[in-house]
Amino acid sequence: MLRFEDQIIPLDSWINQFIDWLVEGYRWFFQAIKWPVEFTLTGFETGLLAVPPLVVILVFVAIAWKSSGFRLALFTAITLVLIGLLGLWEDTMITLAMVFSSVFFCVLAGIPLGIWAGRSDRFEAIIRPCLDAMQTTPAFVYLVPIVMLFSIGNVAGVLATIVFALPPLIRLTSLGLRQVHPELVEAGFALGATNWQVLRKVQIPLALPTIMAGLNQTIMMALSMVVIAALIGAGGLGSPVILGLNTMDIGQATIGGLAIVLMAIILDRITQSMSHKNNTQGGD
Amino acid sequence: MDIITVKNLYKVFGADPAKGLALVKAGNSKEEIYEQTGLTVGVQDASFTVAKGEIFVVMGLSGSGKSTLVRMLNRLIEPTAGEVWVDGDNVLTMNRDQLVKFRRSKTSMVFQSFALMPHLNVLDNVCFGLELDGMPRPQREERGMDALKQVGLEGWEKAAPGELSGGMQQRVGLARGLAMDPDILLMDEAFSALDPLIRSEMQDELLKLQDRHERTIVFISHDLDEALRIGDRIAIMEGGRVVQVGSPEEILQNPADDYVRAFFRGVDPTGVISAGDIVRDNQPKVIWHTPEGSPRATLELLNNQDREFGYVVGSDRKFYGVVSTDSLRDLLEAKNGKGNIEQAFLEAATPVQEGECLQDILPQVASHLWPIPVVDENNLYQGVVSKNRFLRTLYRAGNDNGNGNDLDQ
Numbered sequence: 026m027l028r029f030e031d032q033i034i035p036l037d038s039w040i041n042q043f044i045d046w047l048v049e050g051y052r053w054f055f056q057a058i059k060w061p062v063e064f065t066l067t068g069f070e071t072g073l074l075a076v077p078p079l080v081v082i083l084v085f086v087a088i089a090w091k092s093s094g095f096r097l098a099l100f101t102a103i104t105l106v107l108i109g110l111l112g113l114w115e116d117t118m119i120t121l122a123m124v125f126s127s128v129f130f131c132v133l134a135g136i137p138l139g140i141w142a143g144r145s146d147r148f149e150a151i152i153r154p155c156l157d158a159m160q161t162t163p164a165f166v167y168l169v170p171i172v173m174l175f176s177i178g179n180v181a182g183v184l185a186t187i188v189f190a191l192p193p194l195i196r197l198t199s200l201g202l203r204q205v206h207p208e209l210v211e212a213g214f215a216l217g218a219t220n221w222q223v224l225r226k227v228q229i230p231l232a233l234p235t236i237m238a239g240l241n242q243t244i245m246m247a248l249s250m251v252v253i254a255a256l257i258g259a260g261g262l263g264s265p266v267i268l269g270l271n272t273m274d275i276g277q278a279t280i281g282g283l284a285i286v287l288m289a290i291i292l293d294r295i296t297q298s299m300s301h302k303n304n305t306q307g308g309d
Numbered sequence: 310m311d312i313i314t315v316k317n318l319y320k321v322f323g324a325d326p327a328k329g330l331a332l333v334k335a336g337n338s339k340e341e342i343y344e345q346t347g348l349t350v351g352v353q354d355a356s357f358t359v360a361k362g363e364i365f366v367v368m369g370l371s372g373s374g375k376s377t378l379v380r381m382l383n384r385l386i387e388p389t390a391g392e393v394w395v396d397g398d399n400v401l402t403m404n405r406d407q408l409v410k411f412r413r414s415k416t417s418m419v420f421q422s423f424a425l426m427p428h429l430n431v432l433d434n435v436c437f438g439l440e441l442d443g444m445p446r447p448q449r450e451e452r453g454m455d456a457l458k459q460v461g462l463e464g465w466e467k468a469a470p471g472e473l474s475g476g477m478q479q480r481v482g483l484a485r486g487l488a489m490d491p492d493i494l495l496m497d498e499a500f501s502a503l504d505p506l507i508r509s510e511m512q513d514e515l516l517k518l519q520d521r522h523e524r525t526i527v528f529i530s531h532d533l534d535e536a537l538r539i540g541d542r543i544a545i546m547e548g549g550r551v552v553q554v555g556s557p558e559e560i561l562q563n564p565a566d567d568y569v570r571a572f573f574r575g576v577d578p579t580g581v582i583s584a585g586d587i588v589r590d591n592q593p594k595v596i597w598h599t600p601e602g603s604p605r606a607t608l609e610l611l612n613n614q615d616r617e618f619g620y621v622v623g624s625d626r627k628f629y630g631v632v633s634t635d636s637l638r639d640l641l642e643a644k645n646g647k648g649n650i651e652q653a654f655l656e657a658a659t660p661v662q663e664g665e666c667l668q669d670i671l672p673q674v675a676s677h678l679w680p681i682p683v684v685d686e687n688n689l690y691q692g693v694v695s696k697n698r699f700l701r702t703l704y705r706a707g708n709d710n711g712n713g714n715d716l717d718q
Contacts, residue, residue, distance in 0.1 A: 042414060106445035122561075146366075155317055206422075206424075208420055208422050208424040209426060210422055211385055211420070211424065212418070212420060212424035212426075213437075213441075214385055214412070215383060215412060215416065215417070215420075216412065216418070216437055216438035216441055216485070216489070217409050217410070217412035217413030217414075217438055217441050217489075218409075218412070218441045219405075219409055219441075222441050226437075226440075226441070227426065230426075230428045231426075231427070231428055
């Protein structure tokens with residue numbers, strides 16, 4: 026008779042041993058991963074905090090104006106001033122720095138991987154389950170090993186965010202490439218294009234709206250990870266939320282949450298109108 | 310002089326082409342091989358030559374392997390076995406760089422679905438091949454404008470492909486091919502997606518271009534009329550095999566086998582040829598703009614063109630009815646110059662479907678004075694079949710039949 030009380034696979038303790046072994050033996054490897062992330066993050070963070078808030082606001086307003094128009098520019102100006110008045114300016118800049126750094130690495134890894142997946146069925150078949158796992162594994166599960174490997178702080182927060190935010194960019198880059206009409210790829214080859222030229226002059230330009238939609242998703246997911254990253258000591262807008270919850274200070278938690286939502290709206294509208302422009306203007 | 314030589318070319322699609330190849334060579338049929346192994350034989354044992362400067366039409370029904378065959382000429386599809394020689398070079402032994410160079414200098418291709426880049430404007434589309442070849446923008450745009458001029462599209466260079474009609478899009482596709490100044494133009498059902506009127510216009514255009522600058526054209530088609538019209542020589546494919554190659558006359562006079570015979574003449578041509586095959590859009594069309602349809606203007610139009618019958622269609626080409634000068638005159642008299650054009654429709658003038666064969670439409674053609682209107686399954690007007698056209702088709706088919714039988718026996 027099958028009695029589960031006596032027969033249990035000790036997978037959990039194996040994993041613990043595995044993590045311990047990684048931490049002890051391969052510290053140098055994880056430090057090597059940590060270094061560029063830390064460098065980028067510090068760069069963004071000091072940059073955004075060193076510049077006077079007014080300049081940051083003007084830059085955002087200008088980007089909003091150029092990508093969408095007057096209404097978004099106005100909304101951006103009001104929102105950022107409001108965030109400042111709520112006393113959340115520094116937290117917001119830290120959050121932005123974390124989002125930008127994560128998105129930077131997501132683009133760096135995600136677009137090449139997405140292109141590879143878009144052109145190779147085998148690679149797509151391999152990477153699909155990995156992406157599913159990255160998106161569905163509860164963040165709390167990998168927060169602990171990330172802390173063990175990279176210690177707490179903003180860098181660990183960014184790494185957790187990358188894990189969570191990378192999949193949509195890979196998926197949508199691959200999808201975008203696969204949606205390009207095969208006859209167009211064939212026409213490219215027939216006219217004497219090399220593999221690289223077909224990619225650069227046919228597939229990527231035509232996939233660009235979809236890739237931009239992936240980028241938009243990645244940014245949104247990165248923002249939504251911010252609160253969770255605060256659990257492992259990452260700063261930014263997540264910390265007032267966590268702090269507020271811990272001290273039953275609903276007011277503080279709410280303004281933190283409000284700032285996150287407002288930033289999400291701004292970043293979403295800007296990237297969406299960028300991808301829309303790409304869509305309608307074509308490659309001119 | 311032969312510019313293309315194809316020798317014993319095979320293509321087997323599937324996981325293990327070598328096995329399929331062995332089975333084909335051992336004499337198994339396409340169907341047997343598919344049943345046994347799941348492999349699809351695309352082309353088997355194709356051999357032919359194309360002379361410099363001729364229009365060589367490869368004709369066959371869908372699934373006969375003609376599109377696969379043309380794609381093996383520039384190796385868009387990798388042949389399983391055989392040889393392709395172009396201008397003394399063995400295409401199949403070229404490495405990747407040589408192949409790219411070959412495609413840029415020797416061949417160009419025009420596609421059934423046009424395959425224009427939606428993110429580029431017309432001129433950039435035409436210059437696309439030259440851009441791939443690294444030609445600087447001023448030179449390639451000059452070449453591109455010249456090519457656009459050749460196909461009659463000056464002034465459209467800044468338009469997006471999507472803004473153009475099907476016929477114009479294919480002119481862009483043709484210009485893109487011509488801009489490369491290739492020795493060989495491969496045209497894969499290039500005109501099949503166009504409606505009949507535009508199609509014959511494009512055929513004329515192609516022949517005109519050929520007059521001015523003789524190129525070698527390999528033209529894939531499933532349309533008999535098209536093949537006869539533009540082909541210097543025709544290759545007929547069936548089930549992946551090239552069953553006959555020759556001039557249209559040669560094939561008509563001396564068909565290689567029953568398949569070819571059926572293709573060209575049929576045992577009974579009236580059962581094979583459909584209304585759509587012989588439809589001609591040469592009658593006055595009257596567009597029904599206003600609710601009344603302006604019977605007076607229509608009458609004037611018919612009188613001016615000295616025609617007796619007008620074919621009333623919507624601006625979307627939907628067929629509505631046939632009017633005659635008499636019926637219009639009667640209407641105008643009865644209603645004192647007013648009245649709806651609908652009331653002038655000839656009652657017996659119902660359209661036939663383009664898929665109906667000549668046997669089926671014979672009663673209508675014979676019993677009415679007017680050419681019989683032909684519509685497609687969406688009731689879109691395709692043109693007419695006149696008595697004259699009908700009889701001439703029968704005469705041609707019957708004549709060929711007679712000659713063919715004589716030669717066979």
